[in-house]
Amino acid sequence: MAGWSAPLVFFFPGQPSSSGFWGALLAGASLFIGRLCAIRALAHGDLSHATPLLGTKTVFVAILTSLFLDEPITSGLMAGAILTSVAVALLSISPQEKSWWPKKFDRITTGWALLAAFFFALTDITVQKFARSLGIGWFQPLMFATLALLTPLLFLPELRHFRFSSTLLPPPSRVGSLAGSAVIGFQTSLVILVIGLFGHATATNVIYAARGLWAVLLEGAAGGGTASSDRRVLALRLTGATLLLAAVALAVGSL
Secondary structure, rough: HHHHEEEOOOOOOOOOOOOHHHHHHHHHHHHHHHHHHHHHHHHHHOOHHHHHHHOOOHHHHHHHHHHHOOOOOHHHHHHHHHHHHHHHHHHHOOOOOOOOOOOOHHHHHHHHHHHHHHHHHHHHHHHHHHHHHHHHHHHHHHHHHHHHHHHHHHHHHOOOHHHHHHHOOOOOHHHHHHHHHHHHHHHHHHHHHEEEHHHOOHHHHHOOHHHHHHHHHHHHHHHOHHHHOOOOHHHHHHHHHHHHHHHHHHHHHHO
């Protein structure tokens, strides 16, 4: 991410700023902590439990925006943020065999997932607040360089026991893992770039969440997935997709 963000400096040179410099470091550290918390949540609990809670990021962004930025959060935008979180939850829930909801409440997974959502939101708010003072061309590469420098800390337990090559990334999973990481890194870079250039972190997150709608449409077009065989899942997916459309409309209308 730092590598392909580096050429931005030629298009958005910016100007020296100590606050922007420290803001970029803070944004990179916040993104690292958010990813660490997300990994912990997914490692401890089910994906269907953690993912809906990660969707609360949009609400955290709206709250932090109203607290720390000079950008007013209208009632329509706040409603869009809340609808987005509900929609992400509905798109992610997988009903149990005899129940709509999981039988057991996992506090640890819930805590890690909410922490991840908060730090991801803090990252976006930090970008909006400081990127323009330094210039997104300098801010974004510095932010992702900070993330790259901190990322090896995730592997310390493996390195300490000399198990890096054998278990850290097994050969069958390397291609998929690297390709997925590249896609996620690229889309993260684009979101940061948009927020850094134009602001409007809450509206950006609402519109970005509409990717869940594309997942529903593609799954339906392919004729696969649990929605094709379970009417409860289909009802949840359609309701979530409808709420997402409403949230996007509210977000666009607030710009």
